[in-house]
Amino acid sequence: MVPLILSGGAGTRLWPVSRRAHPKPFMQLADGQSLAEKTWLRARSVAGDAPILTVTSRDYYFYTRDLYEKLGAGPDQSRFLLEPMGRNTAPAIALAALWVRDHVGPGASMLVMPADHLIRDTAAFEEAVRAAHELAGQGQLATFGMHPTHPETGFGYIRQGPAIEGTQGYQVDAFVEKPDLDTAKAYLASGDYFWNSGMFCFTAEVLLAAMAEHAPEVLAAAEVTWQATATEATPVELPAEPFSRCPSISIDYAVMENAGNAAVVPGDFGWSDIGSWKAISELYQSDDAGNRVRGKAVLVDSRGCFVQGDQRLVAAVGLEDVVIVDTGDAVLVAHRDQAQDVGQVVRQLTELEDEAAIYHxxxxxxxxxxxxxxxxxxxxxxxxxxxxxxxxxxxxxxxxxxxxxxxxxxxxxxxxxxxxxxxxxxxxxxxxxxxxxxxxxxxxxxxxxxxxxxxxxxxxxxxxxxxxxxxx
CATH class of the missing domain: 2.60.120.10 (Jelly Rolls)
Structure with missing residues (x-):
C-alpha cells in the first residue's frame, strides 16, 4: 500500500498563520509538530516497505523534503510529484495512480491523505486503514466516514448503505453536499450519515478504470501529461503545458459520487480537518471561563475566547467568543461563529495586491x-x-x-x-x-x-x- 499525501491547499481560513508561501500543512501545533510532519509519520506507520508519495508544488517541495528528512525519511521512502499549478484533487490523484501503476504495480493500493488533517488516535486509524485496504483489494473505492459528533455545516456527508459482507465497510448510498443547520441536525439524529473525511483507499488499476468510466477527460489529460513527463526523475516534475489542460475538479465530483463500487469505512479516530480557528482553539485546554491561550495573554472579564500571540503580549478586556491571532506583522480579530469567513480577508488582501496574503x-x-x-x-x-x-x-x-x-x-x-x-x-x-x-x-x-x-x-x-x- 502506497500512502499518497496531497499537499497543496492554501488554508486561507487560518490566516494570518497560514499564508500562500507557508500554508496550513506547515503550521505548528501546540506540541511543536506541523500537520505535514504528523501526516508523514501516520503514513509511515501503515506503509510497510512501500514508498510514500507526496503531490505538492515546486514552491513547497524543498521545505517539505527537509521536514521529512528531519523525521528520518530516506531517499527511497519519500517520492514527490510536483505540480506546476493547482488543478484540484482528481488530476493529482490520477497522476499519482499512473506513478503507482508504473513504479509499484497496478494492483497496489493507494491510501490518499490530505497533508493538513489531524488524527489523534493513530491505532484506531491504522485499524480503519486495514479495513479499507481489504475493501480496495476487493475492487472497492473506499472512503473513510467519521461518526458525526455535532451538526456540522462545514463538511460534506456520506449516507450509509447496506453492510458489505465479511468486511467492516458499507456500501455508499449517497454523497451529499454541506448542509444547512437544520439538515445537519436531521443527519445527526438519523444515525445514517458520516462526515466525509476526504481520505480514500483504492488500487491504482481500479481508480484508473473508474476514471475511464466517469471522468475520461481527466484521465486523458493526465495520461498525456504523464507521457510528457520525465517519470524517472527525482523529484518528478509535471510539465506545465499538458498539465494545465487537466480539468480542475475534485475526486469526489469526478469519480466517487458517480461510482457504483464506492464503500465507506466508519472511523472514530479523532479526525479533524482543522478548517478554522474555532477548530484550532479546540485543541487547547480551556480555563474556567472557557478561554484558550497560546503564547502570552492577559484576559479580563472575557469568556470563550481564543488568543494566539507568537511574539507580543495580547490583552483582552470584556470580550466573549472572540478569536485573536497575532503573528507580529498582522492581527486577526473575529467572532468564533464567523471563523469560517476569514478567507474573505485573504481575498480582499489579494485584490489589493498586499503581500500579507502571501508572505510572513x-x-x-x-x-x-x-x-x-x-x-x-x-x-x-x-x-x-x-x-x-x-x-x-x-x-x-x-x-x-x-x-x-x-x-x-x-x-x-x-x-x-x-x-x-x-x-x-x-x-x-x-x-x-x-x-x-x-x-x-x-x-x-x-x-x-x-x-x-x-x-x-x-x-x-x-x-x-x-x-x-x-x-x-
Whole structure:
C-alpha cells in the first residue's frame, strides 16, 4: 500500500498563520509538530516497505523534503510529484495512480491523505486503514466516514448503505453536499450519515478504470501529461503545458459520487480537518471561563475566547467568543461563529495586491530563510539564514542595491566576476544591475543582515541567471 499525501491547499481560513508561501500543512501545533510532519509519520506507520508519495508544488517541495528528512525519511521512502499549478484533487490523484501503476504495480493500493488533517488516535486509524485496504483489494473505492459528533455545516456527508459482507465497510448510498443547520441536525439524529473525511483507499488499476468510466477527460489529460513527463526523475516534475489542460475538479465530483463500487469505512479516530480557528482553539485546554491561550495573554472579564500571540503580549478586556491571532506583522480579530469567513480577508488582501496574503515576516526558501526586520519606503532590512552547503541563485536587481553584513559563519560571495569570503562583522556592497551570489561553504548556518536601498523592494525584482533549485 502506497500512502499518497496531497499537499497543496492554501488554508486561507487560518490566516494570518497560514499564508500562500507557508500554508496550513506547515503550521505548528501546540506540541511543536506541523500537520505535514504528523501526516508523514501516520503514513509511515501503515506503509510497510512501500514508498510514500507526496503531490505538492515546486514552491513547497524543498521545505517539505527537509521536514521529512528531519523525521528520518530516506531517499527511497519519500517520492514527490510536483505540480506546476493547482488543478484540484482528481488530476493529482490520477497522476499519482499512473506513478503507482508504473513504479509499484497496478494492483497496489493507494491510501490518499490530505497533508493538513489531524488524527489523534493513530491505532484506531491504522485499524480503519486495514479495513479499507481489504475493501480496495476487493475492487472497492473506499472512503473513510467519521461518526458525526455535532451538526456540522462545514463538511460534506456520506449516507450509509447496506453492510458489505465479511468486511467492516458499507456500501455508499449517497454523497451529499454541506448542509444547512437544520439538515445537519436531521443527519445527526438519523444515525445514517458520516462526515466525509476526504481520505480514500483504492488500487491504482481500479481508480484508473473508474476514471475511464466517469471522468475520461481527466484521465486523458493526465495520461498525456504523464507521457510528457520525465517519470524517472527525482523529484518528478509535471510539465506545465499538458498539465494545465487537466480539468480542475475534485475526486469526489469526478469519480466517487458517480461510482457504483464506492464503500465507506466508519472511523472514530479523532479526525479533524482543522478548517478554522474555532477548530484550532479546540485543541487547547480551556480555563474556567472557557478561554484558550497560546503564547502570552492577559484576559479580563472575557469568556470563550481564543488568543494566539507568537511574539507580543495580547490583552483582552470584556470580550466573549472572540478569536485573536497575532503573528507580529498582522492581527486577526473575529467572532468564533464567523471563523469560517476569514478567507474573505485573504481575498480582499489579494485584490489589493498586499503581500500579507502571501508572505510572513519569515519566508522559507530552498537555501534557508529570511526574516523582514523593517520594510519602509526608503529601505528594507532582512536577516538571512543560509544552510550549510546551500547557494542562492546568481542574480541581479534592476531597482535596488544591497548591503550585506555577516553576523555568523563564513559566506562565499560572488560580486561581478570577483569571488571572496566574508567572515563575521565583515560586509560588502552590491550596486544596482550587478551580478551577485551568496553561498555557505561551511558546516554551520550563515546569518547575515541585508539592507536594501532604492526605489522598489518587491520579490519580483530578481533576474536569475543560474539556480541549483531550478528557478532560473
Amino acid at each position: 515576516q519569515t519566508v522559507h526558501r530552498p537555501w534557508g530563510s529570511y526574516t523582514i526586520l523593517e520594510d519602509a519606503e526608503d529601505c528594507k532590512v532582512k536577516r538571512l539564514v543560509v544552510k550549510p552547503g546551500q547557494v542562492l541563485s546568481l542574480q541581479l536587481h534592476h531597482q535596488r542595491a544591497e548591503h550585506w553584513t555577516v553576523v555568523q559563519g563564513t559566506a562565499k560571495v560572488r560580486l561581478g566576476d570577483e569571488e571572496f569570503l566574508l567572515e563575521a562583522n565583515q560586509s560588502t556592497y552590491i550596486p544596482v544591475e550587478t551580478l551577485h551570489r551568496l553561498e555557505n561553504p561551511g558546516t554551520e548556518d550563515v546569518h547575515l543582515i541585508e539592507v536594501q536601498t532604492g526605489a522598489y523592494f518587491g520579490e519580483d525584482d530578481i533576474e536569475r541567471f543560474e539556480d541549483i533549485y531550478g528557478r532560473a
